[in-house]
Amino acid sequence: MSIVRDNAEPLAIVFEDDGLVPNNMLPFLVYQGAVKLDAKHPEETIESLFSANGWGGTWRNGIFDYLHYHATVHEVLGVARGSARVRFGGDNGQELEIKAGDVAILPAGTGHQCIKASEDFCVIGAYPPGAKMEVTRPTPENHAKALKTIPKVTLPPADPVTGKDGPMMRLWRQP
Secondary structure (H helix, E strand, C coil): CEECCCCCEEEEEEECCCCCCCCCCCCCEECCCCCCHHHHHHHHHHHHHHHHCCCEEEEEECCCCCECCCCCCCCCEEEEEEEEEEEECCCCCCEEECCCCCCEEECCCCCEEEECCCCHHHCEECCCCCCCCEEEECHHHHHHHHHHHHHCCCCCCECCCEEECCHHHHHCCCC
């Protein structure tokens, strides 16, 4: 039995560079209710899924309540428990409600900030192989550096939710 719902197709949003948060030409992706979670071990469900698709460096926690981005790596966030209102794309981005079973895939440079979360909110984060995660705050200096590093971030070998033939592989082809 698959833990990913059939025909899982993500919502795709391209956020503009706002002068402080670079964002990315690649679309930010959200799979809504894509993962069938084990009621007793939802964290392990998501960790196993990400690992099976080659994403590692996993952690369990929440999402920082301050605006930040990662200029050296793509990131996936899988919600294991609870829900949160998260602003993606920086101050001019979009607030989305993410809940258990949802997965957000953030191309390098995508701003994100937790606005509000349920007490039981738990997210699993992971990264493609080879890249080092660094938390970057939006400043003019960091923005200038990020514009140089983001284009060098390689595409992941597989969609963290649906694998090598997943929608991310189609949606993230370099122009």
